[in-house]
Amino acid sequence: MSLEFSGPAKQKIAALCERYPDAGSKKPVVLAALHLAQKEFGHLSDDALRLVAATLELPYAHVYGVATFYTMFRREPGGVTTIRMCTNISCMLRDGYDVLAAFEQKLGLKKGESNKEFTLVEEECIAACANAPCAVVGTKYFLDITPAKVSAIVDELRSAPHPEGEVV
Amino acid sequence: MPTDRTTKLVSARFGDDKARTMAGYEASGGYATLRKALAMRPEDITAEVKASNLRGRGGAGFATGVKWGFVPPGSPKVHLVCNADESEPGTCKDRELIYWDPHLLIEGMIISAHALRAHHNYIYIRGEMMREYVVLAKAVEEAYQRGYLGTNILGTGVTVHLTVHRGAGAYICGEETALLNSLEGLRGQPRLKPPFPAVKGLFGNPTIVNNVETLMNVPLIVDKGGAWFNGLGMGRSGGTRMLCVSGHVEKPGVFELPMGITFRQIIDEVCGGVWKGRKVKAVIPGGVSMPPLDADELDVPCEFDALQTDERIKPVMVRPGEQFNLGGGKALRTMAGSGGVVVLDDHCDIPKAVWRIMKFFAHESCGQCTPCREGTGWMEKVARRVADGTGKPGDLELLSSIAHGIAGNTICALGDAAAWPMLGFLTKFRADFEAKIQQRAA
Ligand SMILES: Cc1cc2nc3c(=O)[nH]c(=O)nc-3n(C[C@H](O)[C@H](O)[C@H](O)COP(=O)(O)O)c2cc1C
Ligand code: SF4
Ligand code: FES
Numbered sequence: 001m002s003l004e005f006s007g008p009a010k011q012k013i014a015a016l017c018e019r020y021p022d023a024g025s026k027k028p029v030v031l032a033a034l035h036l037a038q039k040e041f042g043h044l045s046d047d048a049l050r051l052v053a054a055t056l057e058l059p060y061a062h063v064y065g066v067a068t069f070y071t072m073f074r075r076e077p078g079g080v081t082t083i084r085m086c087t088n089i090s091c092m093l094r095d096g097y098d099v100l101a102a103f104e105q106k107l108g109l110k111k112g113e114s115n116k117e118f119t120l121v122e123e124e125c126i127a128a129c130a131n132a133p134c135a136v137v138g139t140k141y142f143l144d145i146t147p148a149k150v151s152a153i154v155d156e157l158r159s160a161p162h163p164e165g166e167v168v
Numbered sequence: 169m170p171t172d173r174t175t176k177l178v179s180a181r182f183g184d185d186k187a188r189t190m191a192g193y194e195a196s197g198g199y200a201t202l203r204k205a206l207a208m209r210p211e212d213i214t215a216e217v218k219a220s221n222l223r224g225r226g227g228a229g230f231a232t233g234v235k236w237g238f239v240p241p242g243s244p245k246v247h248l249v250c251n252a253d254e255s256e257p258g259t260c261k262d263r264e265l266i267y268w269d270p271h272l273l274i275e276g277m278i279i280s281a282h283a284l285r286a287h288h289n290y291i292y293i294r295g296e297m298m299r300e301y302v303v304l305a306k307a308v309e310e311a312y313q314r315g316y317l318g319t320n321i322l323g324t325g326v327t328v329h330l331t332v333h334r335g336a337g338a339y340i341c342g343e344e345t346a347l348l349n350s351l352e353g354l355r356g357q358p359r360l361k362p363p364f365p366a367v368k369g370l371f372g373n374p375t376i377v378n379n380v381e382t383l384m385n386v387p388l389i390v391d392k393g394g395a396w397f398n399g400l401g402m403g404r405s406g407g408t409r410m411l412c413v414s415g416h417v418e419k420p421g422v423f424e425l426p427m428g429i430t431f432r433q434i435i436d437e438v439c440g441g442v443w444k445g446r447k448v449k450a451v452i453p454g455g456v457s458m459p460p461l462d463a464d465e466l467d468v469p470c471e472f473d474a475l476q477t478d479e480r481i482k483p484v485m486v487r488p489g490e491q492f493n494l495g496g497g498k499a500l501r502t503m504a505g506s507g508g509v510v511v512l513d514d515h516c517d518i519p520k521a522v523w524r525i526m527k528f529f530a531h532e533s534c535g536q537c538t539p540c541r542e543g544t545g546w547m548e549k550v551a552r553r554v555a556d557g558t559g560k561p562g563d564l565e566l567l568s569s570i571a572h573g574i575a576g577n578t579i580c581a582l583g584d585a586a587a588w589p590m591l592g593f594l595t596k597f598r599a600d601f602e603a604k605i606q607q608r609a610a
């Protein structure tokens with residue numbers, strides 16, 4: 001099965017290719033193209049990586065190497081909404097692990113797992129430490145979370161999902 | 169004249185939702201300094217920045233004007249790159265700065281790019297900062313529409329382009345050479361230095377990488393003068409500091425504070441004291457990469473040089489009786505780092521906190537150098553068993569020796585960033601670790 005980018009995605013990639021005139025190739029657009037591919041196809045299958053490689057005139061191996069380096073890219077299908085729950089130092093000091101456990105329980109998922117609706121990620125510091133514990137979900141931050149607030153957060157995200165692709 | 173606590177330079181527009189738009193920013197005086205700067209010679213802008221004693225707010229505290237001076241004169245292509253990858257645990261100022269005042273960053277970048285004669289410039293923003301990316305992309309678009317970005321800006325003949333480049337999840341991309349590789353479309357792995365980016369950086373051209381907060385100070389320096397900015401600070405550090413206070417305080421937050429404020433003042437007077445009426449056990453002064461302070465070391469100011477040299481801060485030891493050598497016999501006390509101040513109270517499980525820090529570094533090592541790749545994973549494993557009470561006699565010596573083996577022996581500073589806090593916590597809180605090991609023996 002071969003994939004294709006949507007019209008708007010093609011336009012976006014073409015416009016971005018103009019932004020790096022000193023590069024001498026389309027390589028600097030690879031992260032943006034991978035973000036777009038993940039948005040359009042849900043995850044980065046081999047076919048999606050081949051599409052990015054062909055679009056940017058890059059070797060498949062290069063695109064594969066990049067896609068597997070960065071943690072936001074996923075090679076397997078996942079949920080519509082990704083919950084990135086921080087457990088790093090400032091969040092841990094204010095019971096972030098208890099909040100993560102509450103998410104696991106409410107979603108019926110272990111960290112790192114997905115169902116159709118959600119992917120739950122144990123995240124490193126998301127730069128909201130003064131409001132620890134916290135989580136980022138697409139463009140939305142959940143701050144000063146307590147285990148008791150988790151259920152309402154999940155219900156809110158069920159009725160108003162925040163896919164990460166809303167950004168690209 | 170040192171600043172009082174009400175002096176706000178880069179956080180003046182915090183809380184004002186209109187400042188995020190072109191109209192709101194201009195209404196509060198925004199882009200007036202740009203006009204002044206475009207009429208100045210690039211050399212004169214750099215001279216003001218040098219006189220200001222502005223020091224990099226990204227972690228190393230390097231003098232900004234001096235760094236700009238490293239670009240070889242007459243270079244045909246130069247780039248300015250803003251480091252907006254903020255991911256040092258405990259640090260949350262750049263994200264707030266971008267969210268509240270994106271145009272101040274853009275104005276700072278245009279002025280700085282003019283000073284450097286840099287035409288194609290980039291903001292590398294962390295992938296997980298999705299809300300801030302939207303804010304910044306919109307502001308850049310507005311600045312193009314208004315004619316502040318592009319070719320022949322306001323008819324002055326100056327050309328400055330700016331592109332917001334999203335990362336995709338990797339702490340190491342905050343290290344400036346990894347960031348440049350990531351911008352070029354490669355895996356985000358640090359480069360061997362020299363050459364330094366100011367000589368050979370993005371696409372092989374001289375490149376200056378500066379932190380968000382650093383660049384946001386530039387319009388204020390050009391507006392009011394380098395001497396004024398320097399006068400606000402302390403010693404060889406001009407201006408104010410954005411500090412992010414988190415952990416066990418009553419009122420955590422992101423605050424713009426005077427250079428000379430002490431950690432005790434920050435905790436007691438700005439943040440309402442330690443929470444639950446408890447006492448301080450430890451303070452991480454500038455992100456988890458920096459060795460901690462203990463409760464007797466809180467009267468030191470948050471200024472760059474003080475944290476490195478103030479003798480009230482005990483030196484980090486390799487093992488009891490042997491001081492860590494930073495090179496040339498210099499002691500390692502701590503550093504100002506990224507402005508992430510994390511307060512740990514006297515009920516805190518120190519070995520567990522240290523394990524979490526080590527887990528972070530093991531996860532984020534890019535794997536290029538053996539001491540860092542193997543050492544961070546090994547430290548995490550040993551720190552974990554010490555923390556959960558299954559540590560063995562000799563584990564503390566083992567942790568010291570792994571950390572000592574990493575420090576100074578790697579391509580980038582992530583290795584040191586993992587080793588220093590390990591040694592620092594072992595130096596100042598050894599009894600906490602020993603108690604955990606004895607717990608098992610009992
Ligand atoms: C592992 C590592 C991570 C870093 N992360 C950041 C970061 O997220 N943001 C930042 O501005 N600087 C970061 N730095 C420092 C940069 O390498 C660089 O010194 C800085 O961006 C220069 O800007 P400044 O002179 O304005 O501080 C990091 C350094 C290391 C070694
Ligand atoms: S020190 Fe660690 S993070 Fe830095 S280049 Fe070496 S392996 Fe990569
Ligand atoms: S430690 Fe959790 S947001 Fe920084």
